[in-house]
Amino acid sequence: MDQRPRLDDVAARVGVSTASVSLVLRGAPGPSAETRRRVLEAAAELGYRADRTASLLARRRRHLLGVMLDIRSQFHAELVEEIQAEADRVGYEIVLSTLTRHRDEDRAVETLLDFRCEALLLIGPDAADDRLAALAAQVPVVAIGRRVAAGDVDVVRSADQVGVSEALDHLIGLGHRHIALVDGGRGVVAAARRRGYRDGMRRAGLADEIRIVPGDHTEEGGIRAGRRLAAASDRPTAVVASNDRCAVGLMDAFLRGGLDVPGQISVVGYDDSTLARLAHIDLTTINQDPAAQASHAVLAAVQRLDEGRKQRLEIVLNPRLVVRGSTAAVS
Known part of the structure; x- marks a missing residue:
């Protein structure tokens, strides 16, 4: 059985990752001077020697x-x-x-x-x-x-379902029951958030209030959904958007339609992008x-x-x- 010291033995001795040890031993940038010193000392103490075959292969790598x-x-x-x-x-x-x-x-x-x-x-x-x-x-x-x-x-x-559930819990805690979702389209991520919305509404006893409006992950998709909701006679009091871009489109459509956000309708996004943090957007959202x-x-x-x-x-x-x-x- 091969008892030679391995890369992970050096890492365990120093208390750093094997990736960090590898960087030090091949002279790559990243680790601090102190980490380099400790790794080299540990390698010497353990008698670690790099596998020459592996080293030759590594030289051909592109990283x-x-x-x-x-x-x-x-x-x-x-x-x-x-x-x-x-x-x-x-x-x-x-x-x-x-x-x-x-x-x-x-x-x-x-x-x-x-x-x-x-x-x-x-x-x-x-x-x-x-x-x-x-x-x-x-x-x-x-x-x-x-x-x-x-x-x-x-x-x-x-955990997208957890994120959507947090958004719903927040809105329900504010007294909202008529909460719609503007869908993100056919993608896998949109499907997970759609599933989270349905599950969250059912858990809250609001299965009869489930309302999914077609949309996508763009501002244009949010604008189209916002116009549709603004014109509806049974307009919801709150909307969860599948992402922040869609939420910004929603808010734009509501503003142009004369609806006050959040006075007449609340909006929640998803992603916590830099756009959501702008003062004139000020979007409640989910940070990933x-x-x-x-x-x-x-x-x-x-x-x-x-x-x-x-x-x-x-x-x-x-x-x-x-x-x-x-x-x-x-x-």
């Missing part, structure tokens, strides 16, 4: 993480900023491939593969589980923001902790690449409600 994002989503942009910071910390670079009106997921992923990215971090992918599983058989894949039930895909996501999602996603990829982890990983983070000025007690 590139491919990230797919929707260029139209402010939340995706914030998440990428956090991913870049975390990748810098562990000595990796990122390559971005965008989704647009004219560029779908297949093309975005193919671009990342063409760049020979060692792992893919896909933000909110809508591809079927079996498609993602097939991709993960070629290269490590981390799906950020959605559940994946098949294959060897690592998952880092927010993009920094934590980014950290876990990069770590999941690095564990696959640097540490040889084989088992599938799923990290589920609890979102939190951020109350601002777009919600008030029912009048």
